[in-house]
Amino acid sequence: xxxxxxxxxxxxxxxxxxxxxxxxxxxxxxxxxxxxxxxxxxxxxxxxxxxxxxxxxxxxxxxxxxxxxxxxxxxxxxxxxxxxxxxxxxxxxxxxxxxxxxxxxxxxxxxxxxxxxxxxxxxxxxxxxxxxxxxxxxxxxxxxxxxxxxxxxxxxxxxxxxxxxxxxxxxxxxxxxxxxxxxxxxxxxxxxxxxxxxxxxxxxxxxxxxxxxxxxxxxxxxxxxxxxxxxxxxxxxxxxxxxxxxxxxxxxxxxxxxxxxxxxxxxxxxxxxxxxxxxxxxxxxxxxxxxxxxxxxxxxxxxxxxxxxxxxxxxxxxxxxxxxxxxxxxxxxxxxxxxxxxxxxxxxxxxxxxxxxxxxxxxxxxxxxxxxxxxxxxxxxxxxxxxxxxxxxxxxxxxxxxxxxxxxxxxxxxxxxxxxxxx
Amino acid sequence: xxxxxxxxxxxxxxxxxxxxxxxxxxxxxxxxxxxxxxxxxxxxxxxxxxxxxxxxxxxxxxxxxxxxxxxx
Ligand code: SF4
Ligand code: SF4
Numbered sequence: 374x375x376x377x378x379x380x381x382x383x384x385x386x387x388x389x390x391x392x393x394x395x396x397x398x399x400x401x402x403x404x405x406x407x408x409x410x411x412x413x414x415x416x417x418x419x420x421x422x423x424x425x426x427x428x429x430x431x432x433x434x435x436x437x438x439x440x441x442x443x444x445x446x447x448x449x450x451x452x453x454x455x456x457x458x459x460x461x462x463x464x465x466x467x468x469x470x471x472x473x474x475x476x477x478x479x480x481x482x483x484x485x486x487x488x489x490x491x492x493x494x495x496x497x498x499x500x501x502x503x504x505x506x507x508x509x510x511x512x513x514x515x516x517x518x519x520x521x522x523x524x525x526x527x528x529x530x531x532x533x534x535x536x537x538x539x540x541x542x543x544x545x546x547x548x549x550x551x552x553x554x555x556x557x558x559x560x561x562x563x564x565x566x567x568x569x570x571x572x573x574x575x576x577x578x579x580x581x582x583x584x585x586x587x588x589x590x591x592x593x594x595x596x597x598x599x600x601x602x603x604x605x606x607x608x609x610x611x612x613x614x615x616x617x618x619x620x621x622x623x624x625x626x627x628x629x630x631x632x633x634x635x636x637x638x639x640x641x642x643x644x645x646x647x648x649x650x651x652x653x654x655x656x657x658x659x660x661x662x663x664x665x666x667x668x669x670x671x672x673x674x675x676x677x678x679x680x681x682x683x684x685x686x687x688x689x690x691x692x693x694x695x696x697x698x699x700x701x702x703x704x705x706x707x708x709x710x711x712x713x714x715x716x717x718x719x720x721x722x723x724x725x726x727x728x729x730x731x732x733x734x735x736x737x738x739x740x741x742x743x744x745x746x747x748x749x750x751x752x753x754x755x756x757x758x759x760x761x762x763x764x765x766x767x768x769x770x771x772x773x774x775x776x777x778x779x780x781x782x783x784x785x786x787x788x789x790x791x792x793x794x795x796x
Numbered sequence: 797x798x799x800x801x802x803x804x805x806x807x808x809x810x811x812x813x814x815x816x817x818x819x820x821x822x823x824x825x826x827x828x829x830x831x832x833x834x835x836x837x838x839x840x841x842x843x844x845x846x847x848x849x850x851x852x853x854x855x856x857x858x859x860x861x862x863x864x865x866x867x868x
Contacts, residue, residue: 549810702811707833737831743811 376626377589377597380573381613383467387501390508393469400473400515403579408481409435412575414583416595421449421568422643422671424659427575430565433555435482437563444484445559448475449536450491450498450569451524454641455693455786457673459599460569462611464491464498467573468505474572476516477579482565487516489569490536493523532744533566535699546699547744568671570599591617594658598669601641602627604676604782605634617661620652623674633679636760638783640670642690643749645756646683649676667756675783682776684764685720686783687757688713693785694750705747708738712754719765723772728758728765804842805865807851811835813862820863824854836863 383396403411413428434444448471452460463471471489479487491498502521509517524536525545534551538544540559558564567575574596578586587595594616600623603609607628614626620637624630634649645667647655655665662669677683695709715731718724731754739751758765767774807828816835821828826847829837843851843865855863 549812703814703816703833703835704811704831707835711832734832737833737837741811741831741835 375614375618375622377613377615379577379589379597379613380463380467380470380570380599385466387465388467388469390469390505390512390514393467397470397473397577398580400477400576401580403477403480405435405481405483408477408579411579411583412481415578415586416583417571417574417578417586418659419568420570420574420598420672422454422640422669424669427567427571430555430567431478431481434563434565437556441557442562443486444482444563444565445486445488445540446475446479446482446484447536447540447559447564447566448487448489448519448569448572449533449566450489451536452492452671453532454643454671454673456603456638456641456675456784457601457671459601459611459672461495461498463570463573463599464495465501468502469509470573470576471569472505472509472516472519473576474567474569474574475519477576478565478567478572480515482563484565486559486562487519488522488540488559489519490522490524490540492526494526499523532746534744536566537564546701547742547746549743589615591656591658593660594656598672600626600657600672600674602674602676603784604637604674605631605678606676607631614657616658618657620647620655620657623657624676630676634676635679635681636677636683638673638675638677638753639665640668641673641675642694642753643745644668644670644673645752646677646687646760648760668752677782678779680776681779681782682720682764682774683757683761684716684768685773685777686781687753687761688716688720689781689785690783691716691750691754694746694753698746699744702742702747704738704741708734708741709747709750712738712751716754716757719768720777721773723768723770725769728769731755731758804844805848805851805867806842807838807854808864808866809836809838810862810864813860814858815860815862817859819857819859820854823857824850826850828854 409431417427418424450460450464475487532547534548535545537558554564590596597613601611612626636646636648637652647667659669691713695713698705700706715727719727735751739748818834820836821830827839831837
């Protein structure tokens with residue numbers, strides 16, 4: 374089990390409509406009930422991070438339409454994870470697969486109104502999508518009337534209730550008690566919000582059937598997934614893999630580690646660290662990584678070299694996450710900087726009280742915001758303390774380690790420079 | 797912090813609206829705690845009948861209507 378080529382079957386460059394159809398074949402004339410049935414049986418789950426069963430979501434939205442009017446389909450291509458580039462890669466290489474998925478999902482739930490959300494600064498993605506939509510219009514293909522919506526480039530802007538609020542003409546901020554989108558979302562209509570990769574898988578599952586979909590992966594994690602592999606691996610990048618492979622096999626997909634590893638950050642900045650000896654045998658799937666104490670998230674895996682400082686790396690990301698708080702909720706606004714400061718103190722100065730401070734603050738931050746942003750940040754910070762226990766002792770007994778001299782491994786967008794470095 | 801099992805009325809805060817002045821904490825210290833920044837920490841458990849008046853007082857005292865009592 375290693376790389377797979379379903380979503381990536383058309384190769385590394387842009388697949389226009391002709392290439393797309395030659396590779397995947399035409400869209401079948403499936404009726405709505407059949408689409409939902411196939412997606413249900415395929416076992417497809419959301420690839421945006423939540424891993425919710427896609428078939429169940431389709432059913433909920435289709436069912437809601439009897440009460441409050443024709444549903445809306447929203448494809449989320451915003452890629453909130455700063456270290457992830459799989460949605461962007463898919464949007465640039467295989468937009469027709471995503472547009473097929475949107476059209477099929479719309480047919481399944483009875484929607485006319487279809488939107489595709491991308492970040493406003495990704496001008497190349499927007500240009501590619503315009504071209505793909507143009508090709509569809511010329512060919513009279515379904516999904517030609519999908520509307521491209523640009524979203525402000527901020528982390529929590531792509532959170533579900535923030536997207537719905539933006540699409541309803543409001544600011545792209547999370548809501549405290551949003552109505553459930555499948556009941557009352559965009560324009561008060563039942564709204565299906567799915568990640569773009571999920572919709573691309575849906576397009577193939579409907580073409581080839583549930584059994585075909587399940588022929589890759591494992592019974593409890595069927596299919597393939599796009600992953601972003603980065604850090605100290607030979608060939609960092611976006612790959613498509615069969616779910617259920619081991620951590621060691623996953624690293625081999627990117628050419629393997631280029632030096633001995635200390636740990637792997639799983640699931641991106643909403644995820645958790647796993648020490649390399651615990652990562653190697655872990656199964657790469659939502660359940661497998663959960664069992665190992667981490668998360669699959671949006672499929673980001675970053676390999677940290679043995680000579681890097683895991684505490685300092687995490688402190689930088691924690692500062693970034695603190696700056697990305699929408700600043701609406703007290704515990705998030707105050708708690709994230711406090712956690713980031715404590716971790717920075719530990720990494721930079723060997724602050725002995727930091728671990729206790731973090732342990733005592735964490736319960737006051739997790740679960741106390743309107744959205745899950747603070748929960749993810751807390752998970753990351755606390756996983757650093759548990760997985761880098763040796764470093765922790767070293768830092769508090771002998772001060773900052775040599776790893777601080779290495780260039781940072783975890784990418785943090787430039788926006789974080791707005792955060793004062795409280796060192 | 798949100799795990800209480802028993803059913804009954806519960807206090808809920810809208811974390812976006814709450815300004816953390818803590819009037820609710822003063823009104824209902826028996827069950828509403830204070831976090832390190834002054835925001836209310838609500839009980840996970842249902843409000844027992846003999847403390848309902850206090851819970852209602854906490855809801856009434858909030859200047860920004862951030863606090864409410866829910867049925868379940
Ligand atoms: S929890 Fe944080 S990021 Fe989420 S809405 Fe509240 S302030 Fe914004
Ligand atoms: S009284 Fe209202 S605004 Fe003040 S802390 Fe309590 S819930 Fe928040």
